[in-house]
Amino acid sequence: MLENILIFWFKFKMNPFSILGLIIVCVVVLITIFVPFITPFPEHAGKVVDFSNMNQPPNNINYFGTDTLGRDVFSRTMFAYRTSFFLSLVVLLIAVPVGIFFGLLGGYFTGLFENILMRIVDVFLSLPALVLAMVIIGLTEHSMTYIMAAISLLWWPWYSRLVYSITKSIKNEDYIAAAKICGASNFHILFFEILPNCLPSILTKITTDLAFVIMIIAALGFVGLGVQPPIPDLGRMTADGMDLVFDSYWLSLFPGLAILFLVVGFNLLGDGLREAFDLDLR
Amino acid sequence: MNSLLSIESLELSFELYKRNLKVLNEINLKLFKGEKIAVVGESGSGKSVMLRIILGILHDKNALIRGKVFFDSIDLRIQKESYMKNHIRGREISMIFQDPMASLNPVFTIRDQITNVIKLKNKNLKKNEIEDIAFEQLKKVSISDIGRVLDSYPFQLSGGMAQRILIIMALMNNPKIVLADEPSTALDVTLQKQALNLMNELTNEIQSAVLLVTHNLGVVREFAERVYVIYRGTIVEEGLIDDIFNNPQHPYTIALLEAVPRLTGNGLPKFDPNPPDYEKIKKFSHPSLSKYYEKYS
Amino acid sequence: MKNILKIENITKEYKIASKKVIALNNISLNVQTGDCLAIVGESGSGKTTLGRLILGLENPTKGNIFYNNKNISIKRSIQDRKDIQVVQQNPLTSLNPKNKISSNISLPLKIHKIVKMKSITEKVIELLNSVGLNKDLINSFPSSLSGGQKQRVAIARAIASNPKIIVLDEPTSALDVLVQAKVLKLLSDIQKKYNLTYLFITHDLGVVRNVSNRVVVLKNGEIVEKGETVEVFQRPKHEYTKNLIRSIPVVSIEEEKIKP
Numbered sequence: 001m002l003e004n005i006l007i008f009w010f011k012f013k014m015n016p017f018s019i020l021g022l023i024i025v026c027v028v029v030l031i032t033i034f035v036p037f038i039t040p041f042p043e044h045a046g047k048v049v050d051f052s053n054m055n056q057p058p059n060n061i062n063y064f065g066t067d068t069l070g071r072d073v074f075s076r077t078m079f080a081y082r083t084s085f086f087l088s089l090v091v092l093l094i095a096v097p098v099g100i101f102f103g104l105l106g107g108y109f110t111g112l113f114e115n116i117l118m119r120i121v122d123v124f125l126s127l128p129a130l131v132l133a134m135v136i137i138g139l140t141e142h143s144m145t146y147i148m149a150a151i152s153l154l155w156w157p158w159y160s161r162l163v164y165s166i167t168k169s170i171k172n173e174d175y176i177a178a179a180k181i182c183g184a185s186n187f188h189i190l191f192f193e194i195l196p197n198c199l200p201s202i203l204t205k206i207t208t209d210l211a212f213v214i215m216i217i218a219a220l221g222f223v224g225l226g227v228q229p230p231i232p233d234l235g236r237m238t239a240d241g242m243d244l245v246f247d248s249y250w251l252s253l254f255p256g257l258a259i260l261f262l263v264v265g266f267n268l269l270g271d272g273l274r275e276a277f278d279l280d281l282r
Numbered sequence: 283m284n285s286l287l288s289i290e291s292l293e294l295s296f297e298l299y300k301r302n303l304k305v306l307n308e309i310n311l312k313l314f315k316g317e318k319i320a321v322v323g324e325s326g327s328g329k330s331v332m333l334r335i336i337l338g339i340l341h342d343k344n345a346l347i348r349g350k351v352f353f354d355s356i357d358l359r360i361q362k363e364s365y366m367k368n369h370i371r372g373r374e375i376s377m378i379f380q381d382p383m384a385s386l387n388p389v390f391t392i393r394d395q396i397t398n399v400i401k402l403k404n405k406n407l408k409k410n411e412i413e414d415i416a417f418e419q420l421k422k423v424s425i426s427d428i429g430r431v432l433d434s435y436p437f438q439l440s441g442g443m444a445q446r447i448l449i450i451m452a453l454m455n456n457p458k459i460v461l462a463d464e465p466s467t468a469l470d471v472t473l474q475k476q477a478l479n480l481m482n483e484l485t486n487e488i489q490s491a492v493l494l495v496t497h498n499l500g501v502v503r504e505f506a507e508r509v510y511v512i513y514r515g516t517i518v519e520e521g522l523i524d525d526i527f528n529n530p531q532h533p534y535t536i537a538l539l540e541a542v543p544r545l546t547g548n549g550l551p552k553f554d555p556n557p558p559d560y561e562k563i564k565k566f567s568h569p570s571l572s573k574y575y576e577k578y579s
Numbered sequence: 580m581k582n583i584l585k586i587e588n589i590t591k592e593y594k595i596a597s598k599k600v601i602a603l604n605n606i607s608l609n610v611q612t613g614d615c616l617a618i619v620g621e622s623g624s625g626k627t628t629l630g631r632l633i634l635g636l637e638n639p640t641k642g643n644i645f646y647n648n649k650n651i652s653i654k655r656s657i658q659d660r661k662d663i664q665v666v667q668q669n670p671l672t673s674l675n676p677k678n679k680i681s682s683n684i685s686l687p688l689k690i691h692k693i694v695k696m697k698s699i700t701e702k703v704i705e706l707l708n709s710v711g712l713n714k715d716l717i718n719s720f721p722s723s724l725s726g727g728q729k730q731r732v733a734i735a736r737a738i739a740s741n742p743k744i745i746v747l748d749e750p751t752s753a754l755d756v757l758v759q760a761k762v763l764k765l766l767s768d769i770q771k772k773y774n775l776t777y778l779f780i781t782h783d784l785g786v787v788r789n790v791s792n793r794v795v796v797l798k799n800g801e802i803v804e805k806g807e808t809v810e811v812f813q814r815p816k817h818e819y820t821k822n823l824i825r826s827i828p829v830v831s832i833e834e835e836k837i838k839p
């Protein structure tokens with residue numbers, strides 16, 4: 001087992017960009033865990049105002065400057081990482097199992113069931129996620145719960161389609177036939193023979209999806225449909241700073257760069273994982 | 283000796299996880315004009331990859347190659363890619379691959395693919411001239427409805443038909459050497475016989491030399507004049523057909539022959555449960571070879 | 580000698596792109612306990628389809644299959660499944676690449692409750708030893724094994740449920756000749772040791788001549804010849820059989836001489 005992990009690592013580190021992605025993601029994860037300890041003004045993520053200090057450019061005390069309410073932008077940006085990360089994790093925690101479940105069933109059992117299931121998936125796939133999320137949230141509440149629910153609802157079909165195509169392609173393989181001949185139940189075949197073969201693709205997709213969901217949440221925040229203040233949100237912060245971008249550039253720049261940093265990191269990591277899984281070292 | 287192809291001290295190794303994998307160990311091989319030789323070995327012996335090195339189509343970043351490959355006194359190993367592409371591949375030296383379905387491009391018709399090969403030799407032929415050449419060539423394989431076959435896509439043809447077309451395509455431009463990598467392994471035994479007969483006929487016609495790589499000793503015996511036996515990247519025995527099959531000397535060759543199940547029904551094929559280290563046993567070259575080589579001096 | 584397997588007037592049809600393809604046409608044959616029956620044919624002969632029907636992966640369009648006089652053509656019980664196992668052709672795809680060797684072998688042990696859960700590892704080691712493999716391979720994944728080793732694992736998995744019949748679908752066709760020799764010996768030993776009946780599907784007549792006692796020759800879904808192996812090889816009746824034997828590239832003059 002250890003040998004396999006070491007071989008995977010060898011393949012992974014062949015691409016320096018993958019290492020870069022891994023480092024970035026590790027940095028982000030560490031930030032989200034240790035954020036109260038590494039930020040100078042953790043309380044600024046909450047209901048705090050300090051008008052005496054408002055609109056300061058980046059300096060030695062406030063690395064990213066302060067915003068219109070005098071709050072430290074650096075601390076808020078770091079806390080905003082936490083918000084985004086938490087939201088996207090929950091979304092995936094719901095969407096992934098649901099998606100896998102329907103993908104496995106649809107790919108394995110042919111006929112009417114497969115058709116109905118996959119057409120439902122098609123419907124969801126054809127809807128633009130961002131627009132629909134905006135509609136749902138606009139009609140309901142701006143709370144974290146509704147945002148996560150809306151995005152999960154739109155996200156699970158992507159995993160269904162992924163698992164569906166892998167299931168369809170391997171269900172006629174010899175080892176699946178061998179399992180049937182042994183007398184294995186459909187349940188066993190689906191979850192213990194087919195699913196393990198879907199995991200590399202699923203893991204890779206989760207990595208890149210984390211970034212994607214965070215971008216969607218940021219976009220929602222940007223148009224004002226994200227989490228409500230004072231909870232810091234990268235998209236919201238970027239949007240709020242847009243009006244003052246020529247005078248107080250730091251208000252939009254740093255949250256925007258933070259999004260970029262995170263998204264690039266996850267994408268590089270996801271690409272690296274995919275390459276390492278695909279690579280056959282002979 | 284004026285050999286058409288001369289491989290000298292060819293070595294190949296790959297840089298892998300934690301180790302350096304040596305695939306070819308100082309290979310020395312000669313091929314003369316019009317000769318049919320076979321390189322026989324099991325999988326992993328390096329025989330297929332050797333063919334790819336000859337044509338310069340081994341694209342692996344981790345590959346380390348040393349040695350020389352002389353074709354008509356030109357070392358192919360140091361030639362530019364453009365030379366290989368424009369003069370050698372498909373023209374002076376062509377190759378027949380193992381799986382006919384994987385060797386033909388699935389999205390082009392047979393006509394398109396044969397046209398490409400015809401144009402390699404002469405770019406300026408007109409459409410009807412090309413069609414005539416294609417017809418003439420396909421007639422050699424006694425295909426009844428040539429027009430239909432030319433219009434077809436590879437998936438519409440049977441494996442046997444596809445392999446015969448590949449053989450034609452490889453020989454169309456009168457190459458001096460044909461490299462064949464397990465050309466009949468993917469075929470049924472009756473089709474295999476047809477394909478090999480066809481190769482024999484056509485190469486005799488144009489006096490082309492053949493280097494056949496295979497693991498099937500029966501095919502070697504029916505097709506080749508001279509044999510190299512290869513084990514894990516090392517040539518362990520070289521000789522003429524009669525010598526190899528009637529008087530094998532190297533323990534590995536003997537083991538290979540004993541392991542072939544016989545039609546005479548001698549029982550389960552024999553094998554040595556504790557074989558010696560075949561690589562460490564010295565290579566055996568049959569003495570009758572020196573007289574044979576005199577023909578080509 | 581009783582008939583452990585009776586195949587009665589089996590026909591299998593497929594609909595491919597609205598065309599009817601007849602893979603097997605009215606096949607009948609009997610298999611006796613302890614036989615090693617070779618099923619020989621080229622591609623398109625239907626031998627693989629016949630194997631799949633016997634293994635219960637598909638149902639025949641017409642006809643019946645009897646195992647110990649019980650009709651298993653449409654439905655088969657877990658007990659029936661236990662008794663009829665398989666060794667497949669391609670070692671690269673016959674084991675689940677994501678499961679350890681021990682999981683691949685213990686699958687039938689768990690399904691048919693061959694041993695108690697706590698003795699599973701012990702039994703897997705016993706099975707590995709009986710196919711000539713070391714117990715160190717228990718925690719390895721198929722990708723770190725050679726082709727020959729993978730086939731041995733497949734054989735271990737096949738005998739795990741204490742079956743009565745094993746369908747061998749080209750079990751050595753993807754192996755080198757030296758490895759094939761060892762695997763054929765292993766299969767022969769296993770057949771004797773566990774009193775098994777083999778259905779040996781292959782296109783390699785050299786192997787057929789030396790491992791089987793009876794042979795059936797298929798062409799385009801029909802039986803063109805069947806009988807005792809020695810008889811069919813020494814005095815083939817059908818022209819197709821004769822042609823097949825003639826086409827084999829042999830390695831000795833003695834073999835050339837006995838070709839029809």
